[in-house]
Every structure is written in C-alpha cells, then in structure tokens.
Amino acid sequence: AQRVTQPEKLLSVFKGAPVELKCNYSYSGSPELFWYVQYSRQRLQLLLRHISRESIKGFTADLNKGETSFHLKKPFAQEEDSAMYYCALSSGGSNYKLTFGKGTLLTVNP
Amino acid sequence: EPEVTQTPSHQVTQMGQEVILRCVPISNHLYFYWYRQILGQKVEFLVSFYNNEISEKSEIFDDQFSVERPDGSNFTLKIRSTKLEDSAMYFCASRRTLGQETQYFGPGTRLLVL
Numbered sequence: 001a002q003r004v005t006q007p008e009k010l011l012s013v014f015k016g017a018p019v020e021l022k023c024n025y026s027y028s029g030s031p032e033l034f035w036y037v038q039y040s041r042q043r044l045q046l047l048l049r050h051i052s053r054e055s056i057k058g059f060t061a062d063l064n065k066g067e068t069s070f071h072l073k074k075p076f077a078q079e080e081d082s083a084m085y086y087c088a089l090s091s092g093g094s095n096y097k098l099t100f101g102k103g104t105l106l107t108v109n110p
Numbered sequence: 111e112p113e114v115t116q117t118p119s120h121q122v123t124q125m126g127q128e129v130i131l132r133c134v135p136i137s138n139h140l141y142f143y144w145y146r147q148i149l150g151q152k153v154e155f156l157v158s159f160y161n162n163e164i165s166e167k168s169e170i171f172d173d174q175f176s177v178e179r180p181d182g183s184n185f186t187l188k189i190r191s192t193k194l195e196d197s198a199m200y201f202c203a204s205r206r207t208l209g210q211e212t213q214y215f216g217p218g219t220r221l222l223v224l
Contacts, residue, residue, distance in 0.1 A: 030213060044215040086153065095166045096211050100153040
C-alpha cells in the first residue's frame with residue numbers, strides 16, 4: 001500500500017526565513033512525487049514534480065529514495081507563499097491516481 | 111489557460127437523496143478522476159475513468175457511487191442515496207495522456223448532507 005506522511009499540520013515562519021515542508025512516503029515501486037499547493041479559496045495547483053527537477057516560485061524538492069523523503073524547501077519565504085501544501089505520490093501504471101498527504105498549512109508572517 | 115470546471119460549487123441535500131456532481135474536464139484530456147476531502151482529512155482518491163469505463167476505484171467507491179461521461183464534455187459523479195458521512199469537498203481532475211502525469215484539478219463541490 002502506498003502512503004504519504006506530512007508530519008507538520010501547521011508551519012509558521014517569518015518573511016525571509018528558510019522554510020522546509022516535510023514529506024515522507026511509503027511505496028514498494030518506483031514512485032512519482034508531486035507537491036500541490038492550494039492558496040486561499042483557490043483550487044489545488046501543481047507546484048512541483050520530482051521528475052522535472054525544476055524550481056518553481058523559488059521552491060525546490062529533491063527525491064531521496066534512501067530516506068523515502070521529498071521535502072519542499074525555499075531559502076527565503078515570502079508572504080504570498082502562505083497556503084496549504086500537499087505532497088502526493090503517483091503509483092504510475094495505467095491510472096496514475098494520486099495518494100495525498102494530509103497537508104501542511106504554511107503561514108509566512110511579515 | 112483551460113481549466114477544469116465543476117458545478118455546483120455548493121450543494122446541500124437531505125440524507126437519502128440522490129445528488130449529481132458535474133465536472134467539465136479540459137477538452138483534450140483523456141483521463142478523469144474524482145477525489146474527495148472530508149473536512150480536516152486528506153484528499154482521497156475515489157475513481158479513475160478512461161475510454162468510457164472505470165479503470166480503478168477505491169474502497170470508498172461502493173455501489174452508491176457511479177460515474178458517467180454522458181456526452182463529449184461532462185463527467186459526472188452520482189451518489190444514489192446520500193449519507194451523512196458523504197459530506198465532503200469533491201474534486202474532479204483530468205489528465206491529458208499516459209505520458210503526461212500532471213493532473214489538473216477543478217475548484218471542487220462542497221457537499222453537505224443533512
């Protein structure tokens with residue numbers, strides 16, 4: 001069975017501070033990992049895919065298969081980064097359904 | 111940029127009533143999904159749909175649930191006889207192809223069963 005764990009329900013930082021949102025996964029195959037973000041009153045949006053190894057809005061995430069982690073990082077948080085962040089795993093195959101973590105609510109204070 | 115749309119945004123219904131939640135996926139997408147999120151809990155997969163049939167469903171998706179693509183644009187989720195525990199936010203998502211793994215989500219329908 002696949003599982004995604006986001007240990008922090010809430011994370012509060014000050015503007016300009018580094019931020020790391022933790023994500024650990026459990027999956028027996030070769031996973032595809034994603035970060036989705038949901039800003040207030042908006043839909044879930046894809047932020048990052050591990051396969052593309054890109055930086056979006058200053059965020060990066062590295063897949064660590066040894067630690068089964070896919071932590072999201074940003075060196076200098078901005079107030080507009082305040083949102084709900086969900087880590088998700090795709091099982092691949094023919095369906096690519098997503099398994100989500102419970103989410104971390106990030107608040108960036110001025 | 112094209113988006114997945116969902117109607118209604120909110121629905122209140124009495125226990126035991128049937129509800130139909132509607133989604134219009136992005137027009138050139140081939141794979142469709144329903145997820146739900148009970149308040150305070152994680153987003154959970156319900157069902158995936160491809161080539162006019164269910165390709166996978168979760169344990170939650172029992173006989174009370176059904177999905178349909180009645181025409182070339184709509185993708186619906188029907189709950190035949192709603193229960194209190196069906197109260198949740200229901201998200202539709204679509205994806206273009208097998209090689210394109212990004213799922214695009216709709217804004218959700220908040221269903222409240224009284």
